[in-house]
Amino acid sequence: MFDFLVSFIPRAVVQGVPLLYGSTGEIVTEKSGNLNLGIPGVMYVGGICGVIGSFLYERSLSDPSQMNAALGILIPLLSCLAGSLLMGLLYCFLTVTLRANQNVTGLAMTTFGVGVGNFFGGSLIKLTGADVPSIALSATSNLYRTRLPFAGDLGWFGQVFLSYGFLAYAAIIIAILASYMLNHTRIGLQLRAVGEDPATADAAGINITRYKFMATCAGCMIAGLGGLYYVMDYANGVWSNDAFGDRGWLAIALVIFTIWRPNVSIGASILFGGLYILYLFIPTGKDLAVKELYKMLPYVVTIVVLVFSSLRNKRENQPPESLGLPYFREER
Amino acid sequence: MEATQPAVRLRNISKSFGQVQANTDVSLDINRGEVLALLGENGSGKTTLMNMLSGIYFPDSGTIEIDGKPVVIGSPKDAFDYGIGMIHQHFKLVNVFTATENIVLGLKEAGKLDLDAAAQKVKQICDLYGFDVDPYQKVYDMSVSQKQTVEIVKLLYRGAEILILDEPTAVLTPQETDKLFAVLRNMRDDGKAVIIITHKLNEVKDISDRVVVLRKGAYVGELVTAEATTQEMTNMMVGHQVTLNIDRPDPEMKYRMERISVKNLTVKNREGITKLDDVSFSIFTGEILGIAGISGSGQKELLEAIAGLQPVENGSIEYHVDDVTTEQLIGMDPLKIAGMGVVLSFVPEDRLGMGLVGSMDITDNMMLRSFRNGPLPFTDRSEPRHLAELVVDELGVNTPGIATPVRRLSGGNVQKVLVGREIAAAPTVLLSAYAVRGLDVNSSYVIYDLLNRQKGNGVAVVYVGEDLDVLLELCDRILVLCGGKVSGIVDGRTTTKNEVGLMMTRLGGGEMA
Numbered sequence: 153m154f155d156f157l158v159s160f161i162p163r164a165v166v167q168g169v170p171l172l173y174g175s176t177g178e179i180v181t182e183k184s185g186n187l188n189l190g191i192p193g194v195m196y197v198g199g200i201c202g203v204i205g206s207f208l209y210e211r212s213l214s215d216p217s218q219m220n221a222a223l224g225i226l227i228p229l230l231s232c233l234a235g236s237l238l239m240g241l242l243y244c245f246l247t248v249t250l251r252a253n254q255n256v257t258g259l260a261m262t263t264f265g266v267g268v269g270n271f272f273g274g275s276l277i278k279l280t281g282a283d284v285p286s287i288a289l290s291a292t293s294n295l296y297r298t299r300l301p302f303a304g305d306l307g308w309f310g311q312v313f314l315s316y317g318f319l320a321y322a323a324i325i326i327a328i329l330a331s332y333m334l335n336h337t338r339i340g341l342q343l344r345a346v347g348e349d350p351a352t353a354d355a356a357g358i359n360i361t362r363y364k365f366m367a368t369c370a371g372c373m374i375a376g377l378g379g380l381y382y383v384m385d386y387a388n389g390v391w392s393n394d395a396f397g398d399r400g401w402l403a404i405a406l407v408i409f410t411i412w413r414p415n416v417s418i419g420a421s422i423l424f425g426g427l428y429i430l431y432l433f434i435p436t437g438k439d440l441a442v443k444e445l446y447k448m449l450p451y452v453v454t455i456v457v458l459v460f461s462s463l464r465n466k467r468e469n470q471p472p473e474s475l476g477l478p479y480f481r482e483e484r
Numbered sequence: 485m486e487a488t489q490p491a492v493r494l495r496n497i498s499k500s501f502g503q504v505q506a507n508t509d510v511s512l513d514i515n516r517g518e519v520l521a522l523l524g525e526n527g528s529g530k531t532t533l534m535n536m537l538s539g540i541y542f543p544d545s546g547t548i549e550i551d552g553k554p555v556v557i558g559s560p561k562d563a564f565d566y567g568i569g570m571i572h573q574h575f576k577l578v579n580v581f582t583a584t585e586n587i588v589l590g591l592k593e594a595g596k597l598d599l600d601a602a603a604q605k606v607k608q609i610c611d612l613y614g615f616d617v618d619p620y621q622k623v624y625d626m627s628v629s630q631k632q633t634v635e636i637v638k639l640l641y642r643g644a645e646i647l648i649l650d651e652p653t654a655v656l657t658p659q660e661t662d663k664l665f666a667v668l669r670n671m672r673d674d675g676k677a678v679i680i681i682t683h684k685l686n687e688v689k690d691i692s693d694r695v696v697v698l699r700k701g702a703y704v705g706e707l708v709t710a711e712a713t714t715q716e717m718t719n720m721m722v723g724h725q726v727t728l729n730i731d732r733p734d735p736e737m738k739y740r741m742e743r744i745s746v747k748n749l750t751v752k753n754r755e756g757i758t759k760l761d762d763v764s765f766s767i768f769t770g771e772i773l774g775i776a777g778i779s780g781s782g783q784k785e786l787l788e789a790i791a792g793l794q795p796v797e798n799g800s801i802e803y804h805v806d807d808v809t810t811e812q813l814i815g816m817d818p819l820k821i822a823g824m825g826v827v828l829s830f831v832p833e834d835r836l837g838m839g840l841v842g843s844m845d846i847t848d849n850m851m852l853r854s855f856r857n858g859p860l861p862f863t864d865r866s867e868p869r870h871l872a873e874l875v876v877d878e879l880g881v882n883t884p885g886i887a888t889p890v891r892r893l894s895g896g897n898v899q900k901v902l903v904g905r906e907i908a909a910a911p912t913v914l915l916s917a918y919a920v921r922g923l924d925v926n927s928s929y930v931i932y933d934l935l936n937r938q939k940g941n942g943v944a945v946v947y948v949g950e951d952l953d954v955l956l957e958l959c960d961r962i963l964v965l966c967g968g969k970v971s972g973i974v975d976g977r978t979t980t981k982n983e984v985g986l987m988m989t990r991l992g993g994g995e996m997a
Contacts, residue, residue, distance in 0.1 A: 338588075338597040345578050345589050352576040356590025357561045467580050467624045 158308045160426065160433060162315050166386050168425030169316075170195065170396075172323045173378025174403025175410065175417045176330050181371030182407060183334060184364045185347035186247060187476040189258025191375050192400020193265020194239045198376025199383045200269040201235025202228035203391045206292040206384070207276055216291035224295045228380060236376025239265060240369035248364045251478035262400070270393045277393075286392035293389025296381075319381040324418055326374060331415035343367055347472030350479040360479050378403070402428070405454040408461050411469050424450050489552050491516045491646055491677045492537065492568075497546035499532055506532040509546075510703045512696050514646065519668060519678045521692035521709070523685070525721055525778070527950070529701035530681045534648045538570035539563035569639030570648040573655075575631050579624040583617055587638045609640050613670045616663075628755060629660040636667070646677040653687055654780060657757065665691045683721070683778050685714050685989045699723050714989070722952060722985040730932050730957040732976070733940060735771040742804055743769050743913055743944040744790065744813075744826075749799035751785045751968075759785040761968045763799070767913065772935060772945040774959030774976060776952060776984055782968040783948045787915045790946075791828040792818035803913075825912035829902050829919065839902050842891035846872040846883065849890055850905055875904035879930060896927035903934060914938055917948040932958055952981050964988055 174195055181188045188194075206228040210216040243261055246252040276287050296317045303314035334340040345353040346363045354360050382399070383391050402424055409424075410416040431446035461469065490513035499507045507529045514520055522530045535541045537548065539560040547554050550566050557563050563570070577586050584603045603619035610617050615633050623631060632652060639647055649668075653661045668678050668691060682688060688695050689709060697704040697720040704720045744767040751760040760782045767773050775783055788794035790801055792813060801813040803824060813821055822828075829839060840849050850868035857864060872886040879900040883893055890898055903919055916935065920928040935958070939945050949955045955962055959976040964987040971987040 336597065338593075341581075341585060341589060341597060345581070348578045348580060349576075352578050353590065355560055355576045357564075358590050467622070470580075473579065 154308075156433070158311055161312050161422075163429055164422050164426035165316060165320065166425070167428045168421035168423070169320045169323050170378035170382045170386065170399050171403045171406055171424050172327055172417055172421035173381060174375045174400055175406035175421060176323070176327045176414045177371040177373070177375030177378070178404055178407045179371075179410070179412050179414050179417065180330055180334075180343075180374065181368045182412065182475055183343050183347045183472055184367035185350060185472055185474045185477065185479070186243070186364055186368045187254045187258065188243055188261075188368060188371065189255060189404065190239065190243055190261025190265065191258075191372075191404055192398070193262035193268075194236050194372045194375045195379035195382075195400045195403070196265045196269040196396055197239050197379070198232045198236040198373075199379030199396060200272050200391070201376070202232035202380040203276065203287065203289065203383055204272060205231030206289045206389075207287060210289060210291055217294075219291055219295075221295055224292050228292055228296075228384065229377075232376050232380040233373050236372045236379075237369055239376070240372030241365075243372070244365045244368050247478065248361055248368075251480065254476050254478070266394075269396075273391055273393045276391070284392075286390050289384070289389035289391070291389075293384050296384035297388070317381075317385040319377065319385055323377070323381070326377075327414040327418050330374075331413060334414070344472070347474060350474055351481075354479075354481060364479075375400075375403070402450055402454070405457070408471075409454070409457045411461065412471065424453070427453055490514060491551065493549040493552075494533075494537070495547045495549070497533065497536060497543045497548070499529075499536060499541060499544050506701050507536075507543075508702045510698070510701075511546075512703060512706070514677050514679060515694075516645070516677050517672055517675045518693045519672050519680065519691050521688040521695040522679060522681045522698065523683065523688055523695050523717060523721060524698035525683060527700075528698045528721075530698055531650055532701075533698070534570060534650065534679065534681060537563065538568055538648060540570075564642065564644070567643060567645035568648070569642065569644035569646070571632065571635045571639070571650060571652065573650050575635055577623045577631055577634060580622065582620050582622055583626075583634045583637070584619040586623060586634060587619075587641050591642065606637060606641060609637055613640070613667045613674070615667055627660075628655045629657075629664070632656070632664070633667075640671075644676075646679070647671065648679045648681070650681045651683075652680060653682070653684065655755070655757070661687075685717055688717065689714070697721055715986075718985045718989060719982065722981055724981075730929070730954065731936055732958060732960070733936060735768070735960055736940065736942065737770075740771070741769050741807065742766050744804070745802045746786075746790070747800045747802070749786070749789060749801065750797040751782070751789050751794055752797050753785065758797075759968050760789070763965075763968070763970050765963055765970060765973060767944045767946060769912075769944045770939055770942045771960040772939050772947050772958060774955040774962040775946060775948045775965060776955050776962050776988060777965035777971075778988055779950065781965040781988075783917065783965060785968075786965070787828055787917055787946065787948065789814075790821075790913075790915060791826060792816055792821040793828075822909075825910070826915070827906045827909050827911040827913070828915040829906040829917070839906075840890050840898065843889050845889055846876065846881075846886045846901055849901060850875070850908075853905060853909060871905070871908055875901060875908065879904050879934070900927070900930065903931060907934060907938060911938075911943055913944045913946070915946045915948075918950060919947070920954070921950070928954075952984055956981060956984070 174191055178188060178191050209223065209227045213219055239261060243257060246257045247254045277285055280287055296319065298317065300314050303310040306314065334344060342353065342358045343363055346358060346360055350360050379396065382396055383389065387395065406417055406420055406424060410420045427450040430449055431443050434446055436442040492514040495511050497507055497510045510533055524530045532541060536543045537557065539557045539562050542558060548557060549555065555566060557566065578589065584599055584606055587606055588602045606617065606619040615637055617630065617633050617637055623634065652664060656664060672678055680691060692709045694706060695709050695712060695717065696706040697717065699721065707716065747764045749760055749763040750758065753759050763786065777783055785794050789796050790813065796814050803811045803813050805811060847865065847869045850871045851863065854868055855863050869886065875881060876883060876886060881897045881900045883897060890901060899919060903916065906914060919931050935945050935947060947959060956976060956979065961973055962976050962979065962984060963973050964971040964984055966988055974983065
């Protein structure tokens with residue numbers, strides 16, 4: 153059993169980190185009253201932008217394995233953040249400035265983001281001229297996957313707690329910071345007020361538009377990092393189209409599961425990550441159909457959770473009151 | 485008091501919204517250490533005037549001086565910087581926040597957010613003025629009066645010196661009102677300027693030091709409360725009777741029978757506040773029964789109770805089919821009540837939103853009444869189309885065609901469609917509320933005419949109106965409501981505006997509430 157946990161937990165964690173980024177980003181966004189269903193697209197764009205940055209940098213060097221470590225990390229990181237920021241700005245422009253319907257905009261952004269990812273992914277694959285439909289960025293990936301040098305000597309402890317790249321720890325730190333920001337700072341209080349009751353926040357002199365833009369863009373950038381982590385760390389720097397799968401949607405489900413609390417999302421993401429791969433650990437023999445059933449677990453859990461979270465009546469556990477609604481000052 | 489400079493001096497303030505003149509040339513002073521009552525009927529421009537002081541609207545012309553210095557108030561924040569705070573009828577509070585969180589929201593204090601320190605300060609303010617607030621209580625757990633208290637504390641926390649309360653007692657029970665008035669007196673004694681917007685005379689007498697009366701957007705005069713009589717204030721508020729020359733045919737006596745009798749009707753709203761208290765009256769066929777009262781006195785609840793849309797606490801509503809058969813309407817399905825010929829046309833403040841769907845065309849809106857007819861699953865569109873054509877023709881609805889979405893019609897035409905449809909249902913009882921709300925003079929007369937025609941046909945018409953002059957000339961009898969009670973029923977032909985006005989404010993009805 154212990155051995156099982158030692159091998160299972162690290163895999164659950166690496167599965168959970170992209171979900172944690174996605175859900176933290178979406179929570180920050182939703183607290184401003186923006187229901188950004190574009191998160192899967194944003195994470196996709198974050199991933200492909202990191203890939204593009206890293207690809208161009210690696211190609212500019214004769215020997216990628218000798219690359220400058222700082223640049224090798226910073227270039228994909230900044231490309232990823234820039235790409236996600238653009239997605240966030242686009243979403244805000246449509247929903248806040250033009251007051252477009254948030255659901256439709258979000259879904260369009262997801263479709264758009266996946267399209268952008270696959271387009272550039274496909275183009276890069278063509279450029280490399282490889283036989284397999286994927287791009288391998290192993291040099292960059294190695295940088296992202298750097299572990300503490302002594303982690304390997306610590307037995308199970310090292311394996312469970314220290315066997316991850318820096319982005320995994322960053323995800324947890326960001327989630328804790330976001331939680332603190334929301335609950336213990338003036339900015340957090342005002343951000344929550346914007347999401348709950350923008351008319352009240354407006355009357356209190358809070359700039360609604362600014363808060364919505366800032367929160368949504370910050371949320372998108374956080375979510376985008378999830379895409380970057382997925383490619384560079386989890387997938388060992390291998391990009392293939394559509395491999396990211398439905399993790400973005402799971403991240404959105406997590407937002408409800410955690411009742412809009414990033415700190416809870418740390419554990420919940422790992423739980424979902426575990427459910428996501430549990431089928432690999434359940435002996436099913438040759439019966440592949442049963443395996444497919446186990447793959448459904450995270451989605452079944454999501455549905456069950458949605459049912460239960462809808463049953464809860466406590467006001468604190470409800471979504472931000474004006475979630476999904478555009479704010480119009482004149483409309484009193 | 486006379487020696488000190490007034491805290492606020494308004495001079496020649498005017499404001500119009502499109503065609504409607506909300507305030508004309510209003511000048512008034514507001515002093516520290518005084519409770520000023522701003523008295524006026526609905527739509528007399530009290531709230532608009534104060535909204536200009538609190539930065540929500542900007543005056544078209546006129547000047548505002550604060551402590552003798554001319555100022556420009558362009559936003560609620562500007563108003564705040566001058567120490568002006570206004571408590572609206574709709575509270576601006578975040579439900580899931582605690583009292584303290586709401587109070588500090590939007591404040592730009594230096595340093596870390598320290599909710600406990602803020603809660604301490606809230607407690608101090610509460611102790612100073614005698615408020616009863618738990619700083620850590622969530623707003624959604626609070627009663628209406630507690631929410632109001634939080635709003636007041638919020639303003640005081642921010643150092644407001646001039647407090648404006650827009651009909652603060654509308655949502656309070658009498659006990660809560662007493663408590664509120666006690667803290668308002670404390671604030672006055674503390675040297676703050678308190679303005680209370682109201683149309684209730686007993687409150688004016690109770691709390692204010694001085695009263696300023698507005699009518700139809702203009703300043704009528706002011707009185708020192710202690711020296712004023714209720715009679716004087718009522719006269720200033722309702723003004724002189726105006727002759728409108730509305731037709732009033734005598735009721736056809738051959739049709740006359742009691743159609744609906746309401747007995748001891750009591751209705752509470754969702755917050756548990758009694759909106760109708762032991763109301764009894766009858767509606768006769770072939771007459772127009774006017775219902776007068778200050779807005780929110782229970783008119784809406786009364787009509788909805790008859791139409792079956794409002795749960796009833798107590799009492800009975802009997803519908804007399806003929807001299808022998810009587811049916812109890814309470815507990816009956818609204819659809820069935822409508823089927824018996826009791827129709828309700830209610831024109832809300834935004835004029836759409838009740839009875840008509842803005843984005844659907846006239847035919848479709850006619851269908852809202854008749855879509856259940858015809859063999860399922862198909863609807864019959866030809867009849868509604870004929871009806872739409874008929875209504876457009878007969879009532880002179882100004883529209884490009886019957887396929888035009890109702891939203892694009894002007895207000896008067898929308899109301900004609902609404903009233904036209906209800907009348908076409910050949911009702912036995914027509915309940916109409918605010919049918920001429922926002923209409924120009926000519927359209928109003930068309931509606932009066934329609935109502936009179938229904939009356940001639942033997943329909944029992946109930947007309948809830950805002951304009952006393954109209955009620956006095958249109959209705960055969962007038963039921964006056966005051967605070968959910970029947971203040972009296974008078975004959976429209978013999979009564980005077982003064983009498984009705986006094987009854988609306990609880991004088992004709994007897995005891996002071």
